[in-house]
Amino acid sequence: MKLEVVENPIVVFEDAIYRPEPTRFWILEPEFKKAISKLESEGYIKKFSEEISKDEELFNFFVKLHEKEVKRREEILKKEFPEIYKGTGKWDLVCKKVLLNKDVGIGGIRNFRAKPFKVRCLHLWTAYHIGDEEFKNPIGEYVLSKI
16 A cells, blocks of 8 residues: 655645645545545544543643644745735735634644644544654554554
């Protein structure tokens, strides 16, 4: 099975507007996605959410990953989309509201500093685990060990 992910741009220009994309990494391989979906159907989203919520060290680890992603998006926006970063137009502001919001983390997960922790999906955490060394995480590691 091919364990490949793609890194998406954080801003997409479509239909004459800029659209923010807070999820940077996506899994492409259909069989890989299907295998992860099977784990989700077995209740692993809930299990991880509960485990992370109960374990303060683990919870803080994931909060820091979210915060790192917020900083990374700002760096990317400044470097790759300076016209949006400096812009004051309607769509510039929409993009900045989503991408620079300190309460919108990995994959657009909101209020990530609050418990219970929201895993949302295993695909997301696995894609980040594979896509960027700085975002290695126990969820992605577990998923890979099971596939």
